[in-house]
Amino acid sequence: MAPHDEAFKKLLQTFFNEFIELFFPELDEWIDYSHTRLLMQELLVDIVGAEARQLDLLIETKLKGQNAYILIHLEPQSYRDPKFAERMYIYFSRLYEKYRAEHKLIVPIAIFTRADLKDEPDTVSMALPWHEILRFQMLKLELGRQDWRRFIGSDNPVAAALLAKMGYNQKDRRSLRLAYLTMLLRMRDKLDGARLALVRSVADLYFVPEAREEKSIWREFVDLHPEEEETIMELMPAWERWGYERGMKEGIEQGIEQGIEQGIEQGIELGKKALQSATIGRMRSRGFSDAEIADLLGLPPEDIATSNTEV
Incomplete structure (x- = not known):
């Protein structure tokens, strides 16, 4: 899983704005992207569990119209862990302890990437029968529950890169692949070579076609876009x-x-x-x-x- 994890983190780091805009539009309305920087990976220790872990991505940005810094913690999760929400709360508490003086808001976001991870817990709470003591709720994205058809009209590079990680049936494989190539065709003049290569690299990790299937798709795609045959060759x-x-x-x-x-x-x-x-x-x-x-x-x-x- 290491190449997948590293590629996914590189995608989030490179297209942070586009990721938030695509999947968390309400949060996007609050963020001033003119100040965005990746912080050094934090090594956070769960004292009770005697466990040390590094955060995947910690990004500092600002709120629109305010001189207020916020932290956004992005944590991809590719396997089932019944204690994941609890771990996210521990991360949050450590970040709050360290950064509360300079940062007005800390936003934890969990990204569940496996297709069979559905309806994952996102809350940690503690209460007396008559009084709520604590309620922590992170933002979450379950890629396997996203309908890929909703995104095929988008020119967002994150949508193209992650299309094959969204929910689709085997009978949709061909349609999904054609939609992905169409998205690349639209984006080819909007992204530089390195960013387009990153999108393709991540997408190809999650969609591995059989040779005959890919050749058939290539021929159909050329028939649909005969004037773009040379460009299509570059995108395959x-x-x-x-x-x-x-x-x-x-x-x-x-x-x-x-x-x-x-x-x-x-x-x-x-x-x-x-x-x-x-x-x-x-x-x-x-x-x-x-x-x-x-x-x-x-x-x-x-x-x-x-x-x-x-x-």
């Missing part, structure tokens, strides 16, 4: 683009001497390596570190370090 997953465009051509040429089947396989492999090298080069030029590139592309760090990055 790397292995498919090169396997279809270059691998066939180079493989068949080598197949004259080595046999068609072997040649096609080698051509596809050459295409994959060439595109991988080009992608690494572009991501480096946009400021991604080798460690981040390895996480996002799901490659061993040594492959990144030795890559030919001429583009």
Whole structure:
């Protein structure tokens, strides 16, 4: 799960504004995004449980029209934990203890990412029969309960990246994939190469098509957008683009001497390596570190370090 977790956190960090706007529009109305900075990861200790954990993302921003700083704690959760709400309260109490003098508001947000995590507890309370002592309630997002069709008209990059994490049936796979590619097509001129690559990288972690299925989807998508064929090639997953465009051509040429089947396989492999090298080069030029590139592309760090990055 590590590459998934790191990619998800990178998505939230890069598109923090867009994430809040998409899933928490009421909170979005309150935030002044002109001041937004990522704080160092906090190491918080649960004294009772003798457990130390790092917060995933802690972001400082401001309230609109006020000189008041607030903290937003984003915590993705990919597995069932009956004590998760309690843990979020402990995080909140530690943050309040440390930051209450400078920050007027602390907003905890839990993001449940597994499809089978539904109706997760979001409250910690304590009361006497006649008196409420404590009621803590975090904001929460259960991606598996979101209807993907609600988001396909959006140009929000977070919607595109997480579309395949939302609730859909197997019969919807093809429609969801076509909708995702349409969203990328609309966004290609609105995002720089590095941000578009991040969206694609996260999306491809959550939707893994079978080769025949992806080729069929590619053909249908080109039929729908014939004038965009070259751009569509750029948006499809790397292995498919090169396997279809270059691998066939180079493989068949080598197949004259080595046999068609072997040649096609080698051509596809050459295409994959060439595109991988080009992608690494572009991501480096946009400021991604080798460690981040390895996480996002799901490659061993040594492959990144030795890559030919001429583009």
